[in-house]
Amino acid sequence: MRSARRTVDRFDLDQARIAEALGQLRDRGEATVRDRWHTTRFNLALAVQAGLAAALAWIVSRHFLGNPDPVFAPIAAIGTVASSVGQRLRRSVELIIGVAVGIGVGDLLIFVIGSGAWQLGIVVTLGIVLTIFLGGGPAVVNQAAATAVLIVALTPASPDIESLRVIDALVGGFIALAVIALLLPVNPLRLVDRAARPALNRLADQLSETAEALATDDATRAQRALERMTEIEEYMDGLEEALHGGRETTILSPARWHRRGALTQYFEGAEFINHAVQNSGTLVRRAVTALEDGEPRPSSLPEAISALADAVRMLRQDLGVGTLPKSARQCALSAVSAAGRAYDEGVGFSGSVVVAQVRTTASDILRATGIERAEANRLVRWAVGRDAAREAPVDAESLPE
Template sequence: MAADRPFPHLPAVLPKLTLAERLRLVRGRWRLLVRLAGATALAYAFSTHVLGHEQAFFAPVAAVVVLLGGVGLRHRMLVDLILGVAIGVLVTEGLIHVIGRGTWQLALVVVLVTASAVFSGLKGVALTQAANSGVLLTAIVPVVGAANPAVTRFADSLVGGLAALVLLVLFPRNARRDLDLEVRPLLASLQGVLTTLAESMRNADPAAAQAALTRARGLQGKINSAITTAANAREAANLSPTRWRQREDIERYTVVLGDIDNAIRDARVLARRVGTMMRLGENPGAHLAAAVDGLAEGVGVFQDVLADPGERARAEKALINSVKIAMDALTDEMTLNRAAVAAQVRSLAADVLFAGGMTRDELDVRLRF
């Protein structure tokens, strides 16, 4: 009940997961936990014991920023981090030399450092680190005899970022497996959407078509997650020699995900059009339902194509046959909605065929009915 929540006016943003599901999530991130522990310890130890920095807090902070903030872009994240710190240090040191430290000086430094970073074209983490550098260097008075804080902050940012990259190389994710664990369930969900939609067409059930549409809309978050995983996987495969053999597979998955994304969008349009047909009293008929069933079969077989390219011919046969059935259905009764449904069947089949490696020229020949 809402009254049981401490802030009932705020939405419940955390997913409702069982204890077992939460533990499974933690187990699934064991590599990240090892990287965080190793990178922060390595960065802090190096800055403290090798470089002799007395308060090397920013080295482990930089390692965390690079590990957690640079999904698939950690090389760029490290560069941005260093650029932001460099600009913040440069501008702040010049201002402190002229105006000194104090309350109004801090406010002025933050404004001018941020403005300088924006003028330089920095954004995101680089802009944040530029402003943070200005705040820290202005607010913290150096201890007599201690190293220059500007120099130590710059060095620590480099040490932390490099430590993060070292741990990424030593403990890379199994890129191929991670992608397979996301892509195959995604295709299974798309197959389920199409199966539900075909059933709604056979039974002239607009509520079931709406349920299929709702489920298709829910797949967008999953495809976005898979695309992010692909970016991480590509980075892992490029960074770690132990994963270099997976680079070809990762590129194939990346291309496939773009086509699957298009197929999911087509499924949403298809479900909306079918729902509209039935609300207007049009019966989709057995032929169009059979065409959507063929799509579902083809998507199901395509799951196996990812692991065994030898299944490609079977997937192509089911998808091409679904388009032929849809085109033949137009001879029964031609309406705008029926033509739109047939066109969406063709579009969705084409996207999955593209994902399977068929070229556009081949597609034009094979789907010419």
């Protein structure tokens, strides 16, 4: 009888584990599809810019400059647009230098040793070594190597186009800059918002998951949230790159000058968004420990983390449309107030760290909304000290701008 009961219990446990594994796989699959779709939409404007720049570079080089084989013009144009979202002026110069190095090395060596497979290997190797020696970055190195390959491949068919190759590179690079700045300038605020969305949405989602885990005493759920938190830092790199690209767009494109103010607000808040991500990681980690150790968890503790998640969502939403994030301030202070109540009601060691991290992360969010450090700290202290049951909620309209 006991053996049969153990078999049934083991079967139920296995079924639960299978269901949990399938659920994790489904969630991961949905997240992957969502992330890929987001990435495609994010890069669609760059793809259109690259296509238009390549076509215009070909037309100008072939029909206006008389180059019968304008290969390097569209290559330089595509490289200028697509090599990086930010710092295009510097990268366009690097790409032109890379083309010049590749052409010079390739033409010289082919004149001396001829063309062929082993000659191709030598040309590429020397082109890369010389470019690195001259201090070129990855874009220069890649372009020099690719250009050297094309030189070897095209020389037998087109022996007298050396001077036009450098002109092609210049034409392609400057046409790409014209497309970026004048013809199809991206909306810099939308560019940054799309880059920030994966990071901030993932942060808010995992904070919400942690709140639910605390409310339902589910350490496994909190652990999964902690594991997913590690992915956010990768998205933050994309946000920083998009911010630099957006700032460059507001400088180059007269049509986007009106976005400078909103983008500056996002740019100045990025540092504190990054702090909020790091502090939230510590928060979730300590929440896992509190659950595993069976520490007391008053209902106001998950309430605080849930309010913090709402603050992150409101921050992204308001910054993304260029408005003052007052709703994010309201949610952040509500989180601090709930965390203060949780501390008064009694928490363990890890729970007290969670409370402290709620306060720290809320302060980061307030700083990201444009509030100075001293004022943010004052508001946090005030929110901790007030009794939410007897006082009206913070009026977001009254907070400093």
